[in-house]
Amino acid sequence: MFRTIQDMPAGNILLGLIALGLLCYAIWRFIQAVRDTEDKGSDAKGVAKRLRYIFSGLVYGSFAVLAARMVLGNSSGSGGDSRQTLAAKLLEQPFGQWLVGLLAVGTLIAGIYQIYYGYSEKYKKEVQSGGLKHEVEHQMIRAGKLGYMARGIVWLIIGYLFLQAALKSSSSEAGGNKAAFQFLENASYGSFILGAVALGLICYGIFMFMRAKYQPIHT
Template identity: 30%
Template structure:
């Protein structure tokens, strides 16, 4: 066997490993873990809307909420490990291509790689919190302000923060628009669903995705303001971004709507755990 044939055989073996049941199970577990986090964030945001204060409505608040429940420590480890599975699945997509006819496109691989890094970070923060490192459950607002302050201190920091913030805002708009256009259909085994299941997926997918995109877009706008004003305190994490919706003319009802949307995205993530093409 020549070197070219060996390389092709090695690639096929790696591809089979990426398509293995273990990687598939990791992806589905990761979607379920994401669902738990978003469902809790939505519930915490709802508490803020109705009570005027409440606990922090972000990933850190969700982790703290889980840790206070019976067997919460064990559940944190399970969620963290499940998110590792999600990161590995996204990494396999970056390396070998995603499911579907256009899964081998270079841009999709780059996006999958970025998602792998993101979920690896989230998994690390959850596992760190489970191990007793409380910074893993820290405020997203402080983290955003600290990162923004460090970036602003770099040469050309305002431009770095501004471009990154604009990217987040645009990504939020794209996320929301793709949800409204139901682009997620191509990633799901729609034919395996009952009519009622398809309705459930469309309600939670459209509503949840739009709410998630709105939060990302708003956070990006706040970060742009931080860059323009050269003030890291203008940057907001998920908690402060959600609270800002209650300060709009719509009052707390807009926050209620977004909170329900985030909880719906959690339910949509559970649907992905069952019907996603992986």
């Protein structure tokens, strides 16, 4: 994905902005965990959710570093998928197939949870706590539902690809968003499925923009 952006007109500028945005998001995730901006609490459940924010911050921080290295010309130049690189590094370790398998299971669980989170509308309480106009609140809930479910589908496919990499001990089987979209496109009625997932991801982006604008931050 980063390579595609870099090859666009003014690609380095765009990629630099994305790197900065990813870094800011990673910092925000750490702030969410440490300052408890969403009032998760200090019990076991709250701490688990705040640790999830830290993990998310580390992941997005690593993406920010990768994008920044590409802008500065320090990337390896292979153009390979970052998840393929991760799978290759893990497979080189002792019990590498098991490590990739665990990563696959974790990704699959994350995908299932995203779909459940969207379908059950558990995110509604975060939206409703903002004191928004009914129309804005309704739009956010609809966008969030479609967005979380589409995001979950993509994570499920990525988890499946990691699982194939573990079973076949081949990092080339692993893939990120691009591989997941190709997987959908090659399925029966793939274009329609891919279009539906793309629409859902657009809704997720709109939902996150609206959250950034309207959701209150507890300090």
